[in-house]
Amino acid sequence: MKKICILGSTGSIGTQALDIIRKNKEKYKVIALSANNNIELLTEQALEFNPKFIVVTEEKNRKNLKDRLNHTNIEVLCGVEGLEMVSSHDEVEIVLTSVVGMIGLKPTIAAIRANKTIALANKETMVVGGEIIKKELKKSKSFIIPVDSEHNAIFQCLQNNEKNTVRRIILTASGGPFRGKNKMELKNVTPEMAVKHPRWNMGKKISVDSATLMNKALEVIEAHWLFDIEYDKIDVVVHPQSVIHSMVEYIDGSVMAQLGVTDMKNPIKFALDYPKRSYSVTEYLNLTKVSQLTFEEVDFETFECLKLGYEAGKIGGSMPTVLNAANEEAVKLFLDGKIGFLDIPELIKASMKNHNVIYDLSIDKILDIENKTRQYINELIK
Numbered sequence: 001m002k003k004i005c006i007l008g009s010t011g012s013i014g015t016q017a018l019d020i021i022r023k024n025k026e027k028y029k030v031i032a033l034s035a036n037n038n039i040e041l042l043t044e045q046a047l048e049f050n051p052k053f054i055v056v057t058e059e060k061n062r063k064n065l066k067d068r069l070n071h072t073n074i075e076v077l078c079g080v081e082g083l084e085m086v087s088s089h090d091e092v093e094i095v096l097t098s099v100v101g102m103i104g105l106k107p108t109i110a111a112i113r114a115n116k117t118i119a120l121a122n123k124e125t126m127v128v129g130g131e132i133i134k135k136e137l138k139k140s141k142s143f144i145i146p147v148d149s150e151h152n153a154i155f156q157c158l159q160n161n162e163k164n165t166v167r168r169i170i171l172t173a174s175g176g177p178f179r180g181k182n183k184m185e186l187k188n189v190t191p192e193m194a195v196k197h198p199r200w201n202m203g204k205k206i207s208v209d210s211a212t213l214m215n216k217a218l219e220v221i222e223a224h225w226l227f228d229i230e231y232d233k234i235d236v237v238v239h240p241q242s243v244i245h246s247m248v249e250y251i252d253g254s255v256m257a258q259l260g261v262t263d264m265k266n267p268i269k270f271a272l273d274y275p276k277r278s279y280s281v282t283e284y285l286n287l288t289k290v291s292q293l294t295f296e297e298v299d300f301e302t303f304e305c306l307k308l309g310y311e312a313g314k315i316g317g318s319m320p321t322v323l324n325a326a327n328e329e330a331v332k333l334f335l336d337g338k339i340g341f342l343d344i345p346e347l348i349k350a351s352m353k354n355h356n357v358i359y360d361l362s363i364d365k366i367l368d369i370e371n372k373t374r375q376y377i378n379e380l381i382k
């Protein structure tokens with residue numbers, strides 16, 4: 001049985017992972033689950049999967065959950081320390097990092113230091129900590145299997161091929177809910193409109209990121225670190241059907257693509273079962289129903305976040321942390337109705353301009369830059 005820790009079990013990725021586990025209880029054992037505020041769902045999950053540990057963010061929720069679960073042996077932990085404790089626990093083999101945001105950084109590093117297999121959905125962690133994570137991986141037996149659909153696709157397309165024969169990788173982007181629109185048309189779009197992704201059913205934050213194309217910006221940086229590939233060899237193409245999850249072009253002109261239905265259970269299951277393959281828990285792809293696969297160039301002028309992502313990635317050092325922290329804060333403000341959709345790239349641009357890059361990164365410095373960036377944005381919008 002594979003022993004699994006799910007960080008962020010109440011979210012879109014977390015609940016889909018538990019759906020897989022529910023149907024394959026003889027294959028997987030849940031050791032730990034975690035949530036931020038959704039203690040109702042976490043209670044249900046704990047009672048169903050009987051993990052050794054659950055983790056919540058706030059002490060008051062920990063006490064509440066302890067009372068609810070006092071007839072069980074489940075230990076209730078709290079905060080980032082709780083996440084670090086479970087992600088590095090002796091009994092855990094695989095850590096599925098499906099929290100949203102750079103809060104995943106410390107628990108992911110703890111898991112690497114404890115030699116765990118990481119099923120990585122939480123892209124923000126790779127964006128801000130890519131350099132440190134690579135160094136930690138070199139000292140450890142841990143390895144990362146990407147869950148993000150594009151990176152999972154690239155990982156599969158790279159199997160058995162020499163890395164030095166890769167000409168470029170091509171990330172596909174759906175284009176999001178506002179594909180084809182111009183800036184004027186985006187001025188008054190609402191959070192409700194922005195979270196309506198045309199192809200995927202995801203958490204609110206990543207859905208807004210898809211709408212601004214920041215999701216693709218984060219994915220470009222994620223790909224740079226995961227596959228050791230320079231930014232000028234990472235391209236993005238808009239592919240509205242989201243059937244091709246990404247591609248690798250080799251120097252001989254061959255292009256390998258990974259196709260599949262738009263269901264995250266497939267990459268999640270791939271990561272949990274790696275290196276084996278097992279029967280799909282979703283429908284299989286029916287190409288005659290897809291009928292057409294189309295491709296378009298990215299509109300970098302309207303969707304400036306992708307341009308900012310390449311810029312931050314190429315500058316390197318602390319700049320991707322600023323890009324990510326500014327985006328996390330701006331998306332929160334947008335979802336709370338405090339700023340407009342087009343303010344998101346403006347606030348990120350201002351934060352990057354205001355930042356003096358440093359290159360000797362540490363976890364503490366990253367977290368300090370995160371705090372300062374969030375404060376700067378809140379000053380700006382006062």
Ligand SMILES: NC(=O)C1=CN([C@@H]2O[C@H](COP(=O)(O)OP(=O)(O)OC[C@H]3O[C@@H](n4cnc5c(N)ncnc54)[C@H](OP(=O)(O)O)[C@@H]3O)[C@@H](O)[C@H]2O)C=CC1
Pocket residue numbers: 007008009010011012013014034035036037038039057097098099100101103121122123124147148149200201202203204205206264
């Ligand atoms: N959803 C998808 O299809 C895809 C997601 N990803 C990536 O996977 C990650 C998760 O995305 P998704 O599942 O959509 O997100 P959701 O918002 O649906 O879920 C996020 C999870 O993290 C928890 N969480 C939120 N904030 C905190 C915090 N401050 N501390 C601890 N836990 C927290 C949530 O708890 P609670 O429920 O209590 O709020 C929830 O369990 C993201 O990094 C995203 O970019 C990548 C590819 C596809």
Ligand SMILES: CC(=O)[C@@H](O)[C@H](O)COP(=O)(O)O
Pocket residue numbers: 148149150172173174175176200209210211215216264
């Ligand atoms: C499912 C997944 O991996 C998401 O990151 C998805 O790719 C979002 O779609 P966009 O291509 O619109 O960003």
Ligand SMILES: [Mn+2]
Pocket residue numbers: 148149150219
């Ligand atoms: Mn993706």
